[in-house]
Amino acid sequence: xxxxxxxxxxxxxxxxxxxxxxxxRIETTIKQFDGKLIRMEDKGKQRFAYEVKKLLxxxxxxxxxxxxxxxxxxxxxxxxxxDSVLRFQTIMVDKDPNLAEVETKLSSVKLSTAKETSFSxxxxxxxxxxxxxx
Amino acid sequence: xxLPFKKERDIKKRKPIFKKKKVCRFCVDGANHSVDHRDFSxxxxxxTERGKIIPSRITGNxxxxxxxxxxxxxxSRCIAVSPFTAVSSLASQ
Numbered sequence: 001x002x003x004x005x006x007x008x009x010x011x012x013x014x015x016x017x018x019x020x021x022x023x024x025r026i027e028t029t030i031k032q033f034d035g036k037l038i039r040m041e042d043k044g045k046q047r048f049a050y051e052v053k054k055l056l057x058x059x060x061x062x063x064x065x066x067x068x069x070x071x072x073x074x075x076x077x078x079x080x081x082x083d084s085v086l087r088f089q090t091i092m093v094d095k096d097p098n099l100a101e102v103e104t105k106l107s108s109v110k111l112s113t114a115k116e117t118s119f120s121x122x123x124x125x126x127x128x129x130x131x132x133x134x
Numbered sequence: 135x136x137l138p139f140k141k142e143r144d145i146k147k148r149k150p151i152f153k154k155k156k157v158c159r160f161c162v163d164g165a166n167h168s169v170d171h172r173d174f175s176x177x178x179x180x181x182t183e184r185g186k187i188i189p190s191r192i193t194g195n196x197x198x199x200x201x202x203x204x205x206x207x208x209x210s211r212c213i214a215v216s217p218f219t220a221v222s223s224l225a226s227q
Contacts, residue, residue, distance in 0.1 A: 007172055007213050049174075049185075049217035058214070062172065089213050 001066050003094040003102060008061040009087040012045050018084055029074050035067020038106050058086055156194025171209035174216055181207060184220040
């Protein structure tokens with residue numbers, strides 16, 4: 001079993017049915033590989049840093065799931081042809097996770113703000129880079 | 135008169151300026167500092183206005199953490215969280 005984190009960028013003008021269908025499709029694919037979708041965070045609409053398929057905004061989702069190897073290929077195969085998904089990025093967080101620990105840890109994290117993520121905390125004392133020092 | 139070796143010439147020209155040694159903020163206080171490729175606010179201190187990665191000799195990062203920062207920046211560029219160059223960036227970040 002491997003633990004993955006995926007970032008999905010979907011179009012902003014999707015209906016709830018389409019979003020639910022997408023989520024169900026992802027869940028069934030993960031289940032085929034004896035896995036489980038732990039959670040799908042809705043980060044909301046965010047502005048892009050550059051144009052993506054001639055669009056300026058997208059709906060971001062963060063997914064956390066574990067499954068056997070091969071799940072990523074199957075998922076991406078579907079996402080690539082899907083019209084509603086603009087971009088996706090999958091990262092393997094852990095090759096051999098302790099599943100019980102993962103489930104308890106993630107179920108306890110509250111997702112009230114968009115800045116809270118599963119494995120990192122926001123940077124608090126950001127110092128802006130000063131060009132004049134050079 | 136033959137010129138001295140480049141090293142000697144440069145050493146003579148450079149005056150020793152006392153510079154405060156920079157410390158890697160992650161090594162010192164790792165709990166409060168982390169870089170998340172999905173959150174631009176965590177990446178912003180390590181990127182110039184044009185979107186270029188700031189070298190570790192300026193930020194003070196150690197090699198290990200500079201590699202992680204670079205990896206996070208490059209990942210965030212792929213998912214349009216941070217720009218590749220400022221010319222193509224449309225968000226006022």
